Amino acid sequence: MAPELLAYRSTDAGQTWSGPVTVNDVAESAREGLHDLALSPNGDLFSTWLDLRNGKMELWGASSRDGGATWTKNQQVYKSPGISICECCHPTSLFDAEGNLAVMWRNSVDGARDMWMTTRAAGATQFSPAHKVGDGTWQLNACPMDGGRIVALGRGKFGAVFQRAGEVFFVSESNAEMRLGKGKQPIAMLGGRGPVFFWQDGNDLVSVERTGDAPTKRATDARFAVIVAVPRGGGLLLAYEQGPAKEKQPGIVVERLLMERLGRSAAF
Numbered sequence: 001m002a003p004e005l006l007a008y009r010s011t012d013a014g015q016t017w018s019g020p021v022t023v024n025d026v027a028e029s030a031r032e033g034l035h036d037l038a039l040s041p042n043g044d045l046f047s048t049w050l051d052l053r054n055g056k057m058e059l060w061g062a063s064s065r066d067g068g069a070t071w072t073k074n075q076q077v078y079k080s081p082g083i084s085i086c087e088c089c090h091p092t093s094l095f096d097a098e099g100n101l102a103v104m105w106r107n108s109v110d111g112a113r114d115m116w117m118t119t120r121a122a123g124a125t126q127f128s129p130a131h132k133v134g135d136g137t138w139q140l141n142a143c144p145m146d147g148g149r150i151v152a153l154g155r156g157k158f159g160a161v162f163q164r165a166g167e168v169f170f171v172s173e174s175n176a177e178m179r180l181g182k183g184k185q186p187i188a189m190l191g192g193r194g195p196v197f198f199w200q201d202g203n204d205l206v207s208v209e210r211t212g213d214a215p216t217k218r219a220t221d222a223r224f225a226v227i228v229a230v231p232r233g234g235g236l237l238l239a240y241e242q243g244p245a246k247e248k249q250p251g252i253v254v255e256r257l258l259m260e261r262l263g264r265s266a267a268f
Helices: none
Strands: 006-009 018-022 035-039 045-051 058-064 075-078 092-095 101-106 115-120 149-154 157-164 167-171 177-182 184-191 194-201 204-208 216-220 222-229 236-242 251-257 265-267
Touching: 045 092, 045 101, 058 101, 075 101, 075 115, 092 149, 101 149, 101 157, 115 157, 149 184, 157 184, 157 194, 167 184, 167 194, 177 194, 177 204, 184 222, 194 222, 204 222, 216 222, 216 236
Parallel strands: 035 092
Antiparallel strands: 006 018, 035 045, 045 058, 058 075, 092 101, 101 115, 149 157, 157 167, 167 177, 184 194, 194 204, 204 216, 222 236, 236 251, 251 265
8 A cells, every 4th residue: 555644433432443544635745654633622633643745744734524434625834944844753733722733843954853733723724833842952963753742731832842862841821831751752731730741761751730830650561542522521541652662562551540649540
């Protein structure tokens, strides 16, 4: 099969699946395999990916209003004024509760590999002018393969957590940076008391439940964490790979984090 961005869908809670449907409308342009998918409050989907249709890495996107059965004409979200955006860092996208959309990626401008973001207001079709996230910069002649995550702060405002030179930062709606600790591959989501952060520090998965707190070790020999919200007040689900890094088949751990007290969890 040609290297495309494909969508499968299920209407019976995963019992059966239909597809695939090709999302990119230029053949083999999405062959890098770095993409993200966001769900809006009204059920619309938005997919964004690294795209090579114009010969250099750009950021493109498409929407679906029927659960992934069909996708809109592709839209260029951003192209770098330099050679390309960062070639191997995954982009990330997120709708807030009001239907506003944010997209973030690692750029490559004049040797700097910094995070950039654009937003699209609820009901709009065009994105705002892109801006650099945070006030620091990272001169790097390589790709760190670490794309960060967006945090919805409400009222159309978005923050972000990301890694720069082995340090993890959180940027709030004011675009001011807050250092969280050393590490890489950070993720975040709103909890009961504000944003909750997880990232890899060496061989450990660590977390910060409130900005300003010191990182706490959550798991040893753990990596590649992801987090999702459970509907109807069900808290958060945290999943990560665990086991010695050299294992060919490491274990997968899933924890349910309670919104009111995120320090307590139940493992599945």
